[in-house]
Amino acid sequence: MxxxxxxxxxxxxxxxxxxxxxxxxxxxxxxxxxxxxxxxxxxxxxxxxxxxxxxxxxxxxxxxxxxxxxxxxxxxxxxxxxxxxxxxxxxxxxxxxxxxxxxxxxxxxxxxxxxxxxxxxxxxxxxxxxxxxxxxxxxxxxxxxxxxxxxxxxxxxxxxxxxxxxxxxxxxxxxxxxxxxxxxxxxxxxxxxxxxxxxxxxxxxLKYGKIKFPKKPLNTSNELELAAYWYEVWLVYWEAMYFMKDEALMQPVRHSMSQLTLCLPSELAYLLECLDNELEQCLVEDESMLLGLLASMTSVGTVMLRVGKWLNRQAF
Structure with missing residues (x-):
């Protein structure tokens, strides 16, 4: 194995x-x-x-x-x-x-x-x-x-x-x-x-038509567990937005980011807040162009990776 x-x-x-x-x-x-x-x-x-x-x-x-x-x-x-x-x-x-x-x-x-x-x-x-x-x-x-x-x-x-x-x-x-x-x-x-x-x-x-989300931790006072939860919720909603081709999922994407921000150290929280400001600016664009515009942003991936690296370093 x-x-x-x-x-x-x-x-x-x-x-x-x-x-x-x-x-x-x-x-x-x-x-x-x-x-x-x-x-x-x-x-x-x-x-x-x-x-x-x-x-x-x-x-x-x-x-x-x-x-x-x-x-x-x-x-x-x-x-x-x-x-x-x-x-x-x-x-x-x-x-x-x-x-x-x-x-x-x-x-x-x-x-x-x-x-x-x-x-x-x-x-x-x-x-x-x-x-x-x-x-x-x-x-x-x-x-x-x-x-x-x-x-x-x-x-x-x-x-x-x-x-x-x-x-x-x-x-x-x-x-x-x-x-x-x-x-x-x-x-x-x-x-x-x-x-x-x-x-x-x-x-x-394809068979069940369901988006699989992580389980919310029972101990909501543990900020690291909450951060890991909201991080994965963010990733799931982002992928689902493209699978379903549904721009409306930007709302839960941004909500999960805001919840994650509360659980992160100040440097990473600041990066996430800056990214959210970029996403908000994209929302004023033509809705039919939104998914393409979001997919072109290198800042989304870099922030996801920086937060993921920090979370894994804390947890393991």
């Missing part, structure tokens, strides 16, 4: 080439050993569950991945722990000889209690799939080795489709703060925003 720790950045399609060019330039100009552009991959992931979503409810994802239509990999991911804007989860992988699940391999996985009797095994169906192109860069900074990928494609299911357009920074070794530092370097040049919505969540969202 491996623990996968990654930072995901959403990026609108019109800025994807700028992100790719920026990463290419970093590798071209670098003399650092191990820093390089890797071959582009064509990936297909088929996700399986029961009709009543037994695996999803138990916090597990099961998929088969096809790489360039040549190799097949079976993967199990568990929900893992919350990392405040990052994704941390258990992951098991096995190479397969064909495009067919091998459930005997799951004996290596500590299955959640509701799934341990394997009664669900004969009821599995393919519930959604993802097809996307993946560009890959190996990046080495002073204390961190990471894999940075740029994914573009679609999530499809019987219930509809959703776009995949994102960057992922996965920690390979070293200091996880390096993920935030490098992401900030990207965000200062290309408009990106932090995302907490995985491809698997995009697939299940």
């Amino acid at each position: 491996a623990i996968e720790l990654e930072l995901k950045l959403m990026v609108q399609s019109e800025y994807l080439k700028s992100a790719s060019d920026f990463l290419d330039e970093i590798c071209t100009l670098s003399n650092t050993d191990g820093q390089s552009r890797q071959p582009t991959l064509a990936l297909m992931n088929a996700y399986f569950d029961t009709e009543d979503a037994s695996l999803m409810k138990a916090g597990m994802a099961l998929r088969i991945r096809s790489v360039n239509s040549e190799r097949y990999i079976q993967t199990v991911k568990t929900r893992g722990s919350s990392r405040i804007g990052m994704h941390a989860r258990g992951e098991w992988e096995w190479f397969l000889t064909k495009d067919q699940l091998d459930l005997s391999l799951l004996t290596e996985v500590p299955l959640p209690e509701p799934l341990q009797d394997m009664s669900w095994a004969n009821a599995l169906i393919e519930v959604y799939r993802t097809d996307f192109e993946r560009q890959v860069w190996n990046i080495v900074t002073q204390e961190t080795k990471m894999e940075v990928v740029c994914d573009r494609g679609l999530v499809t299911s019987p219930y509809g489709k959703d776009a995949i357009c994102e960057l992922e920074l996965e920690l390979k070794s070293g200091n996880e703060a390096g993920l935030y530092d490098f992401a900030l370097n990207i965000a200062e040049h290309v408009p990106v925003q932090v995302s907490v919505v995985s491809k698997a969540q995009k697939g299940t969202r």
